[in-house]
Every structure is written in structure tokens, then in C-alpha cells.
Amino acid sequence: MPGPLLAVIVGLATCQLGLYLTTVVLHRALSHRSLTLTRRPLFAARVLIWVSTGIKPREWVAVHRKHHAFTDVDGDPHSPAVSGFFTVQFANVVLYKKSANDPDTVGRYAKDLPPDGWDRALFDRGWLGLGIGTGILFLVFWGNWHLVVIAAAVHVGTYLLASSAINAIGHRFGKRPFTGQATNNQWLAWLVAGEGLHSNHHAAPTSARLSFSSREIDPGWWVVLALRRLGWARVRHDELHLRPQAVPAAAAR
């Protein structure tokens, strides 16, 4: 296989790894407590999040919980209804950083995730994590820098575009089985580890499973099931718990 093609495939694969870690660990486990990981798998996930995304979990959790607290109204960190579709789709990282750097956001929405010794020593240094991730690519490609650059650029570019699409497309285009701006897009769900079923998620945020019917497919849930089978995760509830405010769109007509 030609080197550049292999580099693109590696970049896409590590992007998917980052998206699955984001949905299962940062989103479903830490933000909504819809599942709980046991100690060692959680630590491994923290290391992988650090080297593949450089994200600080408590910041991600705080920004995301704020999104649920102010969905599509003033105060939402990344709503297309507030900031515009193109800004959220293509500059979400700027919106995210602005919200994450606000000490009030982290102080208010991630009180349950205070930094521990590992955070202070390593995981709070996002650039160090990304540097180590780049070093691993350097070993994979045996020092061929232009392949490292291709793989890293594909990884960063697709991760940012795909995770932004959950907030931009997932609040603008698609089916709305429940009232509110959030939408379901099965095609997007395939690309972003199930997160494209975003209307479902806003209707039942404590559900570890984002698919509500046999016609909907949530690949992130398959990972949760595998983790549970290995004894590495406990799911909060198997049955569907809709929020009291979740109104099926058909009932609202």
C-alpha cells in the first residue's frame, strides 16, 4: 500500500478511536453517568483521551453539561440557533475553548471531577499528550515525517469536523422525533459512534443507549455492551428513561 494512503487510513482510524472515547467516556460515562467504568479501564481511557485528543475531561464535561442546561438558548456554548450553523460546524473549537476557559463554567458544571494528581502531573497538559500521540505516529511510520504530518492532519481535521457536526447538523438538519431543535441523523450516527441520534439523546440523557428502536443503530452502544461483558462497565439503566420534559413530536402536533 502506498505510504500516503496508509497515513490517511491511520488518521481516520485514530479519529474514530477519539470519537468512541469521546462518546463512551467523556459523554455517556462522565457527563451523564449513564454508565460507570471500573478503575483500570477508566485510567486507560484517560491516557488514550490525553494522547489522541489532548482534551481535559472535566472541561469537556462542563461545556457539555452547560449545553444541556441552556440548549439552543443564550448561554448554550455551541448552538447553531445562537452562534450560527457555519460557526458551530467550522469554528466549534473556538467556541469550545471560550467556554472551557471560563472558570465559572468548570466550577459550576464539573464539581464532581476535581483534578487529581495524574491530572496535575500529566493529563492537564494537553499539548504534552498530543506530542506523545505524534511521537507514537512517528514510531508507526518509522520516522517518515511527511506521513506523520498527513496522519496527524487527517486525524485532527476529521475529529474536529465530525464532533462539531454533532452540535451543528445535530441541532439543524434531520428528523425530530421529540420537540426541540435536536435531530436524529442515522448517517451521521455511523460516522460519529452513534452521536448522530442526538434528538434521542436530549430526550433521555441518562440512557447509555442512543438508539430507541430496531431501525436506529448506535455503534457506541455496542462498545458499551462489550465493556459490560468484560466486566469493565456498569450501565445505569437498560430501560428507556425519558426526561419529564421530553415530548414526542407527534404528541405535540
Ligand SMILES: [Zn+2]
Ligand atoms: Zn445537543
Ligand SMILES: [Zn+2]
Ligand atoms: Zn449529552
